[in-house]
Amino acid sequence: MNLYFELLKYPVFTMEQVMIFYDNIESARSAIKRLIKKGMVEKIRNNLYTCISGETGAPVANRFQIASALSDSACISHHTAAEYYGMTDQVFYDVYVSSDSKFNSFEFDGYTYLYVPAKISEGVNTVEYSGGIKVTDKERTIVDSIKDMDKISGMEEVVANLEMVTNLKEERLLYYLSEYDNQFLYQKIGFLLADKKVQLGLSNTFFDECKNKIGKSKRYLSKDYKQGKFQKEWNLIIPYELDVMKNGEIKDYDGV
Numbered sequence: 496m497n498l499y500f501e502l503l504k505y506p507v508f509t510m511e512q513v514m515i516f517y518d519n520i521e522s523a524r525s526a527i528k529r530l531i532k533k534g535m536v537e538k539i540r541n542n543l544y545t546c547i548s549g550e551t552g553a554p555v556a557n558r559f560q561i562a563s564a565l566s567d568s569a570c571i572s573h574h575t576a577a578e579y580y581g582m583t584d585q586v587f588y589d590v591y592v593s594s595d596s597k598f599n600s601f602e603f604d605g606y607t608y609l610y611v612p613a614k615i616s617e618g619v620n621t622v623e624y625s626g627g628i629k630v631t632d633k634e635r636t637i638v639d640s641i642k643d644m645d646k647i648s649g650m651e652e653v654v655a656n657l658e659m660v661t662n663l664k665e666e667r668l669l670y671y672l673s674e675y676d677n678q679f680l681y682q683k684i685g686f687l688l689a690d691k692k693v694q695l696g697l698s699n700t701f702f703d704e705c706k707n708k709i710g711k712s713k714r715y716l717s718k719d720y721k722q723g724k725f726q727k728e729w730n731l732i733i734p735y736e737l738d739v740m741k742n743g744e745i746k747d748y749d750g751v
Contacts, residue, residue, distance in 0.1 A: 498526055499535050502546050506556040506626040507564040509542050539603050556626070558590050558606045563629040565608070566596040570619045570629035572611060574648045574656070576636040579628075582656045591647060593631065593639075611647075615674045618667070633660070634667035641683050642675060650717040650734075657687060661694055665701040672705070681708040683716065686729040 498516060502508055510523055517523040527544065530536035536544050537554055543564060545556035556564075559579055562571045570576075572593040577583050590606050592598075593613040600609050618635030622628040631639060637660065644653045672681060685705035688695060692702070706728075713730050715721065720734035 499530060499546065502530075502536070502544075503555065506560040507539070507543060507545050509544070540601050554604050558604075558608075559628045559630070560626045561603065561606075562590050562592045562608060563627050565592055565598055566594045568595040568613060568616070569593070570613075570631055572631045572636065573640050573643060574652065576631045577640060577656050579630050580633055580636065582633075582636070582659045583652070584659075611643075615671065617674065618671060632667065634663055635671050637663065638668060638671045638675070638680070638684065641687060642677070642680050644683075645718050650719065654687065657691060660691075662696045665697050668697075669701065669704055672708070678708060678710040678712065679714055681705045682714060682729050682731055685709065686716065686726060686731055686733070689729075 496516060501516060502513070505512060510520070510527070513523040513527055514520065517526065527536060531538060534547055536546055538544055539561055545554045545561070547553070548555050559571055562575065563569055569592050571579060571591065573591040574583065574587055575591045578587060588606050590608045591611050592608055593611045595613050595616070597612070598610050600607060618632045619629055620632050622630065640648055640653050640656065644650055668684070672684065685702055688697060689702060709730055711730065713725070713732065715723070715732045716734065723732045723734045726733045
């Protein structure tokens with residue numbers, strides 16, 4: 496039995512998987528230490544490992560597989576999920592991981608893995624034949640990104656990513672909105688998706704549902720922009736100009 500070739504079957508593995516091949520934990524740990532010393536295995540963090548490819552010299556596991564293996568409930572989310580779906584043409588070195596189990600941020604192979612508390616559990620896809628990747632579905636990715644845009648992505652990135660999205664399922668959007676139950680989120684979603692309703696395949700009924708939930712409070716679209724114009728339909732104060740990052744142009748929302 497060649498342990499390295501057995502472990503190559505798993506992009507990410509734990510000591511429990513190594514124990515399959517040994518009678519006791521001491522022997523398993525010694526075997527992994529030998530492989531690490533030879534440069535054939537690398538430790539990602541406590542009790543999480545990946546093999547090193549003999550062809551490329553790089554870790555076998557990619558960042559999506561590593562993030563998904565951090566806990567049973569872990570999945571990639573926010574702009575990391577947007578990357579996975581091709582909603583952005585940028586590569587980010589922060590990997591956002593939604594999980595019920597908290598972990599401390601850590602770095603591995605040039606990427607920083609960051610914990611995001613999972614407020615809801617629905618809307619996670621386990622991708623077949625992907626080596627264990629778990630990712631929020633497109634609709635939850637959009638909702639999460641807009642919900643947390645001042646904390647994680649920033650307004651400009653979210654607006655740019657929306658330019659690359661098509662054909663969302665409005666019943667899923669409404670379900671996640673109802674789960675979060677946040678008036679401000681209904682306002683932001685309604686405004687940011689309204690001028691893309693044809694591109695996104697959303698009906699007027701979707702926006703009517705959002706309007707019924709926004710309440711009477713006036714809010715800034717983003718805390719990073721304290722000047723703008725009042726958008727009566729969604730009770731939002733909108734920055735005079737929003738940067739569209741996809742093509743570097745400035746999109747002026749006059750008349751909204």
